[in-house]
Amino acid sequence: MTAPILFHLPNDRNATAPPERRGIRRDQVGLMVSDRKTGDSQHTRFDRLIDFLNRGDTIVLNASRTIPAVLYGEWRRDQSVLVRRLEVRLAKQLSEQTWEVLPVKKGMRVGDEWIFSSQLKAEVIATDATSPLVTVKFSLEKEAFYEQIYRLGEPIRYEYIKKPWSLDYYQTVFATTPGSVELPSAGRAFSWELLIALRKKGINIVFLTLHTGLSYYLDDSYVMKPERNCEDYEVAEEAIATIAQTKKEGGKVIAVGTTVVRALESVVEESGQLQAQKGRTCVKIDAHTKLAVVDGLITGFHEPEASHLDLLNAFTGSKQLSKMYKEALTHQYLWHEFGDIHLLM
Structure with missing residues (x-):
């Protein structure tokens, strides 16, 4: 070993x-x-x-x-707003519309929604108790999706980067x-x-x-x-x-x-x-x-x-x-x- x-x-x-x-x-x-x-x-x-x-x-x-993989959106459940501005990090693309993502807060449930803009939304379609990642389906794909994340997103920045x-x-x-x-x-x-x-x-x-x-x-x-x-x-x-x-x-x-x-x-x-x-x-x-x-x-x-x-x-x-x-x-x-x-x- x-x-x-x-x-x-x-x-x-x-x-x-x-x-x-x-x-x-x-x-x-x-x-x-x-x-x-x-x-x-x-x-x-x-x-x-x-x-x-x-x-x-x-x-x-x-x-x-x-890509700018940090997005901020409103977290909703059953039409109720749980968090006004939730940070979500893209982790891995699974298909044209589905991604594994990392929300900075725990407690996500299947069916929860995130509203990033009037055009870009995401629904939680799977969670895993053994992982902090959840799977979401975005409302857009391909060029339309990238157009939105380039307009809304930021690059991932870790704690050693102060600015x-x-x-x-x-x-x-x-x-x-x-x-x-x-x-x-x-x-x-x-x-x-x-x-x-x-x-x-x-x-x-x-x-x-x-x-x-x-x-x-x-x-x-x-x-x-x-x-x-x-x-x-x-x-x-x-x-x-x-x-x-x-x-x-x-x-x-x-x-x-x-x-x-x-x-x-x-x-x-x-x-x-x-x-x-x-x-x-x-x-x-x-x-x-x-x-x-x-x-x-x-x-x-x-x-x-x-x-x-x-x-x-x-x-x-x-x-x-x-x-x-x-x-x-x-x-x-x-x-x-x-x-x-x-x-x-």
Whole structure:
């Protein structure tokens, strides 16, 4: 059994503002480069990533776009108003009109309604006593639904972010397809200038899409098991062809974010071949997982006991990972979506 990674994260290690509002470019955040086998690390800046990759390597990015997933609506039951302004967080889309959502108050019942605007309403259609999430059916779908949430909603903001930042700060420069309720944050540090420089060196850049679900449920006692935290993804044939050619020629495949690892390891057939796919992945990746596609990982720094740390154990041993995180704290790297970046390879 893998030993857990235990450490204390001081409050001053939380990145509370985007780097652009701290006086630096997004690609000038810190970069810690760690050897997967030894746990030894080097310390530099993210715009020097190019120094650690070789011609023929492939970087895989998640092109999912962050949506404003926090809505406020009137909570009604049997025509009676229970709460005038209830915060509801989108967690995961199940179909065109149905979502799992997280209300900030408990006690929801099937049949309860939320009124977000004259056009957008939602009805609770299922609850689960073992989960803080409830399933709702919205009154709108597709473009009409997104038009409303972009008009009414806000990006999810956790307690370490003291000031609300606009949705633009929660996007990567290459994001295209809306669907993530939280920023796929590992890709945030990339600038177009860095991407162009990487291409000029002969490093391949490919994209896939995996829409990230909610990671925190406002209840420390509840942890969503990875196998239940299913997420929608799409990996196109063009990306598969480039990745397969990279592996054939001995290059490294570098996943940008745990979301990309999850998507890529979901498209491996039993024969070991990669297959372009679109679907929903519930794959669990941890120390017991033999990675078939990914050779390296660009990621942020994760909180103590976070499930993402289990995934990192697929890349390196717990002893090495503990060493890396101790060094990250010593060098005062910043955590979370606006923080610094960690490259394991």
